[in-house]
Amino acid sequence: MTDVVENAEYDVVVIGAGPVGENVADRARAAGLSTAVIESELVGGECSYWACMPSKALLRPVVARADARRVPGLSGAGRGPLDTDAVLAHRDACASHWKDDGQAEWLEGIGVRLYRGTGRLTGARQVSVTTSEGTEHRLTARHAVAVCTGSRAVTPDLPGIAEARPWTSREATSAKEVPGRLIVVGGGAVGVEMATAWQALGAEVTMLVRGKGLLPRMEPFAGELVAEALTEAGARIRTGVSATALRRAAPDAPVTVELDDGERVEADEILFATGRAPRTDDLGLDTVGLEPGSWLDVDDSCRVRGSTWLYGVGDVNHRVLLTHQGKYQARIAGAAIAARSQGVPLLESDRWGAHAATADHAAVPQVVFTDPEAASVGLTLKEAEEAGHRVRAVDHDLASVAGSGLYAQDYRGRARMIVDLDRNILLGVTFVGPGIGELLHSATVAVAGEVPIDRLWHAVPAYPTISEVWLRLLETYRG
Known part of the structure; x- marks a missing residue:
């Protein structure tokens, strides 16, 4: 029989201490709400130990060598094989050797109570935590329970x-x-x-x-x-x-x-x-009228539809399965939880306000760290047309930009922007080529900010950088 060692009450209970859960907890504490976080594996979640951090650590030497091979004076130095042991050791270090001491200390440092164990809903605002030793903590959330358990392959x-x-x-x-x-x-x-x-x-x-x-x-x-x-x-x-x-x-x-x-x-x-599936199989969703193992259907504040207290943030809501987008949702959800706890009404009409994850629909950025890199934000041409927008795709060869010729010999790449012809704004941008990942945020600002094309003309790119592709795209559009 499981021993109950604690009955505790918090303003907010977060199930899952990956980057999404950490951010929800951080925003809740910043608003003065008492917060508990439950984690069954490592604090920091999939991204820190089995996804973003280790994968990019593996890829960085690969891309750096490829870049060196395309630069006069360095091409010979980049011909040898990679030092596999060094690459894997660097990967291990970037994954903190699969230890979460630092991230656990950070949570405690901001005043969040960390429970190690398996969290499970047992009713409205009720969460049970079962530890590896078999003991049980029973938690009550005054205002919100946020499910941030992510997804699994x-x-x-x-x-x-x-x-x-x-x-x-x-x-x-x-x-x-x-x-x-x-x-x-x-x-x-x-x-x-x-x-x-x-x-x-x-x-x-x-x-x-x-x-x-x-x-x-x-x-x-x-x-x-x-x-x-x-x-x-x-x-x-x-x-x-x-x-x-x-x-x-x-x-x-x-x-x-x-x-x-x-x-x-x-x-x-x-x-x-x-593909991936939500980690909601053994979460106790059935105790609150939801189907076990399902994705959580949420509104733009990340609150589960039909509920006044349950939130699904990050991968579990199946909106966008990207770490940075999950962290964005966490900031939105944390602000919404805080506002509702204080009785502040949320303005659903405020599309780009503090309590709406609008970027999930309109301005999702992603970089694929291959050689060449591929990066995009917003809609593709096909998506824009299927959504009923009257659009024009404007393309440019990245190799023809002065900055790309300096970046690498025999540079190969391409850029495209999708222009909404009725509103004169950008709906999407895609870059492919070496070193273009850092270009993406400029495109994200343009798409999320709905910056008029005429104003973009005054955003002058520095010479000689690959960013000059913006000028070339605008010149092509103007004809």
């Missing part, structure tokens, strides 16, 4: 998949050795980033993509340029195929993948980067 239900022991994003970002041969199933951001990293570290990579190309949620040219570079680096990319079965005869044996076209592909490891 899913693998398809294929014959032989259990025996094959496939990698998910967690294994791909934390592996201790470079596989001789790696199959990557999926052509989205995780798939292309991990293919880029492990190919550069010495793996022979084969990508299996069910669709027509890579990065299907971006403009088509983004996936085309990334695929071209991966192929030149030695990766094999198969599109329009699906795995039908897996076989691994022994733990140390290769894995064989059977494809729907009859071909078989063999490798030492296989990564499935094919």
